[in-house]
Amino acid sequence: MKTILLSNIEYHYLLNVGGDPLIALFATFRCHKPGVVYETEGKKGALSLLRARTGLSRAIVEKYTPLLIEHGLVDIHYNGNVAIRGRNWSRRNLPFIQYNKLIPIQIGPKFTDTQLYAAFVRVHSNITEQKSRIGRKAEQIKLLKEKLNGTLKTQADYKRSERLLQQGGLKTIKSRYLSNSTISNLGFYKLLKNEEGSTENHKRIGHYFKKRLLKRGLIHQCRNVQRVSRLKSRVGLEELVLSESYGGFFIGKTGIYYETSPRIELGTSPLVGNKKKQV
Structure with missing residues (x-):
């Protein structure tokens, strides 16, 4: 898998305009760009050219490329060549961010993989x-x-x-002190969708997002469990549940335990600081 660098200006602009699919598409276009432009091939139109060079599906290219063209990040020349804007152009033309950083986006074998890596940045x-x-x-x-x-x-x-x-x-x-980093399922939903969540469906979406990150080894999870009572009475368990606004109590081998959100740690990640010449 290849890794392409986007500036934080580009990343946040694309996130606000079209979300992770737009970030993934732009990163893929930049990754496969052979030189200054994609040069036209015979009678192929611009979208067909991009599909042929990147291997992306027609549906993805036709759905999201017009947004990139509308916002100036992709430019179709009169002779059919397609230009993918570089970071210098973005720095001059996109909304200013005070601290410029380079954000690595890993280009996966599938477009959905690249979307996942784009979301993992957050x-x-x-x-x-x-x-x-x-x-x-x-x-x-x-x-x-x-x-x-x-x-x-x-x-x-x-x-x-x-x-x-x-x-x-x-x-x-x-x-206010937490000794471990943690993200709830609703927290994962918020990071994925860039919006607040509150319903059981939002929790399920957040949980599925977390499962995909765990499967890729991008994060690791460890349970946070502590014993709160040596009693193993179900009545005692019900009283504890009623006394708290959040559940998480269960009966274990040696008493009643309380489980909070699991500790979330970073796994193997391509997100290492990079300083490279602007292109």
Whole structure:
């Protein structure tokens, strides 16, 4: 499988205009581009030319290519050649984003695979941001514990700990602290569709999206389970379920357990930072 680089300007613009299918199509066009343009072949029209060079189905090319043409990302020349815009053009003509990044999109053997890799970019970003927040919270907790123990080392640490105390202190930070990255099924739905979800059908869609990522090895999942009671009474289980707004209780071998959203970790991924010449 090949990997093609899109700028974050291109990625977010395409996501807003046509979603993952449009990202996947544009990345595929750029991946198969032999040079500056796709040169015309005999009497083939532009869409037939793109189909022949990329191996994509007629339905996909005819459905999404007009959107790329409408937004200037694909240009059909008078002689039949087809130009796929580069990142320099996108930087000059698409809505500005302050921090320019290159986003790798893996081109799969099937168009649906490429769509999956396009959507995975947002999952990767979400988990990476969670890891960063977890690290910051852990550092804040450590700093406040050092203040309570009188073991702060620098004046800067003292001032920072004072600001944290004004924001609620150790108890408040711990109440918001998650030690593991996690995404619920509704969270996966939101990342996939770029919109909020609330229904059981949305959960099923999110769960299916997660299953595909797990199958590809792009993410790993580990259950979060803790024992809350040594009792194995079903009456006790029902009382616990009624006392919580969220379920997740079940009877195990040694008592009643509570399961929260599973820990989600990144697996093998093509999303490694790249710095290359703009084309």
